[in-house]
Amino acid sequence: MFTILGIPGPLLFGQLLLGVINGAFYAMLSLGLAVIFGMLNIINFAHGALFMMGAFVSWMLLNYLGIGYFPSLILSPLIVGVFGLVLEKTIISRLYKLDHVYGLLLTFGLALVIEGLFRNAYGSSGMPYRIPDALQGATNLGFMFLPNYRGWVVLVAIVVCLATWAIIEKTFLGARLRAATENAPLVQAFGVDVPRLITLTYAGGIALAAFAGVLAAPIYSVNPNMGSSFINTVFAVVVIGGMGSIMGSIVTGFGLGVIEGLTKVFYPQASATVIFLVMVIVLLAMPRGLFGKAV
Amino acid sequence: MTGFSRVQMIGVALMVALIVLAPSVLYPVFLMKVLCFALFACAFNLLIGYVGLLSFGHAAFFGMGSYVSAWTIKHWGITAEVAILLGGATGAALGLVLGWLAIRRQGLYFAMITLALAQMVYFFCLQAPFTGGEDGIQQVPRGKLFGIVPLESDMTIYWLVAFVFLAGFLLIHRIVHSPFGQVLKAIRENEPRATSLGYRTNDYKLIAFVLSSMLAGIAGGTKALVFGIATLTDVHYSMSGEVVLMTLLGGLGTIFGPVMGALVVTAMENYLAQFGAWVTVTQGVIFMVCVLAFRRGIIGEIGAKLKVTL
Numbered sequence: 215m216f217t218i219l220g221i222p223g224p225l226l227f228g229q230l231l232l233g234v235i236n237g238a239f240y241a242m243l244s245l246g247l248a249v250i251f252g253m254l255n256i257i258n259f260a261h262g263a264l265f266m267m268g269a270f271v272s273w274m275l276l277n278y279l280g281i282g283y284f285p286s287l288i289l290s291p292l293i294v295g296v297f298g299l300v301l302e303k304t305i306i307s308r309l310y311k312l313d314h315v316y317g318l319l320l321t322f323g324l325a326l327v328i329e330g331l332f333r334n335a336y337g338s339s340g341m342p343y344r345i346p347d348a349l350q351g352a353t354n355l356g357f358m359f360l361p362n363y364r365g366w367v368v369l370v371a372i373v374v375c376l377a378t379w380a381i382i383e384k385t386f387l388g389a390r391l392r393a394a395t396e397n398a399p400l401v402q403a404f405g406v407d408v409p410r411l412i413t414l415t416y417a418g419g420i421a422l423a424a425f426a427g428v429l430a431a432p433i434y435s436v437n438p439n440m441g442s443s444f445i446n447t448v449f450a451v452v453v454i455g456g457m458g459s460i461m462g463s464i465v466t467g468f469g470l471g472v473i474e475g476l477t478k479v480f481y482p483q484a485s486a487t488v489i490f491l492v493m494v495i496v497l498l499a500m501p502r503g504l505f506g507k508a509v
Numbered sequence: 510m511t512g513f514s515r516v517q518m519i520g521v522a523l524m525v526a527l528i529v530l531a532p533s534v535l536y537p538v539f540l541m542k543v544l545c546f547a548l549f550a551c552a553f554n555l556l557i558g559y560v561g562l563l564s565f566g567h568a569a570f571f572g573m574g575s576y577v578s579a580w581t582i583k584h585w586g587i588t589a590e591v592a593i594l595l596g597g598a599t600g601a602a603l604g605l606v607l608g609w610l611a612i613r614r615q616g617l618y619f620a621m622i623t624l625a626l627a628q629m630v631y632f633f634c635l636q637a638p639f640t641g642g643e644d645g646i647q648q649v650p651r652g653k654l655f656g657i658v659p660l661e662s663d664m665t666i667y668w669l670v671a672f673v674f675l676a677g678f679l680l681i682h683r684i685v686h687s688p689f690g691q692v693l694k695a696i697r698e699n700e701p702r703a704t705s706l707g708y709r710t711n712d713y714k715l716i717a718f719v720l721s722s723m724l725a726g727i728a729g730g731t732k733a734l735v736f737g738i739a740t741l742t743d744v745h746y747s748m749s750g751e752v753v754l755m756t757l758l759g760g761l762g763t764i765f766g767p768v769m770g771a772l773v774v775t776a777m778e779n780y781l782a783q784f785g786a787w788v789t790v791t792q793g794v795i796f797m798v799c800v801l802a803f804r805r806g807i808i809g810e811i812g813a814k815l816k817v818t819l
Contacts, residue, residue, distance in 0.1 A: 323796025
């Protein structure tokens with residue numbers, strides 16, 4: 215067995231992998247928050263609850279309808295995305311003329327309702343979701359054993375994050391979206407249906423959270439609290455990265471996951487708080503966040 | 510002179526009368542819980558209602574105040590009033606640090622930063638040895654007031670709690686109606702303009718934050734003595750959410766709103782406790798209804814009906 219800085223290699227790489235996986239979820243969730251914030255000017259506090267809902271929907275698809283992991287990777291985000299669409303149309307769209315704080319309060323309430331309903335129906339103990347057969351087992355990389363499913367999660371998360379980036383930065387739809395974020399009335403004057411764009415943005419951000427939820431289901435058990443345990447950290451990630459740039463959210467998410475993983479190796483007591491400490495340092499050094507624009 | 514209008518004077522008199530009479534009808538421990546949360550909500554309202562700052566991390570001050578009061582009275586055997594004041598001092602000190610960090614950003618970022626910082630405090634409490642982790646600090650004695658009056662009887666400590674609440678309530682009223690409070694309201698209405706008039710708005714915001722967190726710490730410390738226990742529930746972010754709910758439901762920026770909100774939310778939790786997670790669902794629904802259709806809150810609506818400021 216080899217060691218790095220006095221730490222056994224497998225331990226170091228194992229924690230690093232866990233860190234990258236957490237980072238993948240931070241990246242996907244903060245990305246959705248950033249996109250929604252850019253367009254709707256609300257902090258979607260229900261993001262964690264909808265992430266959890268994504269995991270639950272895939273569990274339900276499997277246990278009630280016998281639909282497996284891979285189809286539900288598409289179906290679950292679609293279902294939750296439609297739910298988001300309805301939410302935006304019926305409730306959230308009423309808030310755009312109000313102080314932004316109300317958006318936060320409303321979505322906080324929404325998160326309580328969703329989590330409470332799932333806790334009533336399924337308890338809070340959590341239910342296992344089996345790793346699909348195709349992704350069972352592990353691969354020997356020489357320096358460590360990589361469980362196939364975890365490798366898959368990292369790979370898919372990177373692809374999805376880059377695809378989101380590409381859609382927003384490189385396509386015509388993304389260009390309209392960015393323009394509407396900059397100056398909605400002007401874009402509307404050019405004949406773009408901005409309200410529809412807003413609805414789609416919200417649904418898209420929600421679908422992204424639900425997709426992350428499906429990926430998370432086999433790793434963490436499916437339980438009603440899985441979202442709220444993530445979302446507070448994700449808020450710190452968002453503060454650190456600033457919400458100005460898509461690539462910034464992705465880089466910050468993965469980077470902080472790695473930092474958290476390394477802390478688990480070198481100073482485990484601080485692993486739960488390290489991201490918040492980074493946030494404090496960033497606030498002191500560059501209050502706008504690493505990639506943030508002026509408010 | 511007092512800063513209260515005539516209608517508000519009637520309101521205060523009514524409230525004091527209710528506080529005095531209520532324990533002969535209702536269970537004093539329940540009333541004390543209401544009063545502790547009412548003080549907590551009033552402290553929170555000082556920030557959101559008069560400075561326009563939404564802190565989503567007030568559980569940190571409430572919870573740490575509760576831990577410190579419980580620990581000091583249990584292990585140092587100090588008197589009750591000192592323990593409560595230490596809780597307040599803890600809240601103020603923590604508020605100074607967290608507030609100093611959080612006021613660097615405004616609006617929604619401020620809310621997210623306070624939430625994240627409070628989460629850090631939560632993880633600290635989860636791991637630190639003195640908090641007792643998942644068990645919390647249990648069997649906290651109520652101690653003696655000034656070292657003389659034993660507080661073991663519910664009715665004796667009730668008067669102490671009532672006094673602490675009223676003192677805090679009047680202090681907040683005094684702050685809001687002082688020249689300092691006028692500047693706070695100016696910051697709420699238009700911060701750049703307040704800055705251009707020569708006010709160091711960040712200093713004002715920080716002082717308000719410290720005052721608010723001090724009162725939250727006092728509320729937490731008092732609650733720890735009443736129930737003889739300080740646990741992670743008090744620092745958890747759902748507690749921060751609860752105080753937001755109380756204030757929102759009662760009426761943001763009203764004098765009596767947070768008290769009314771604390772009463773309604775605490776009563777609801779008591780009656781719904783047997784239904785498990787339905788409490789959470791109900792709270793969520795109230796949040797949504799308040800935001801969508803009831804933004805003035807109970808007291809705010811009553812005030813609007815009667816055309817008075819309550």
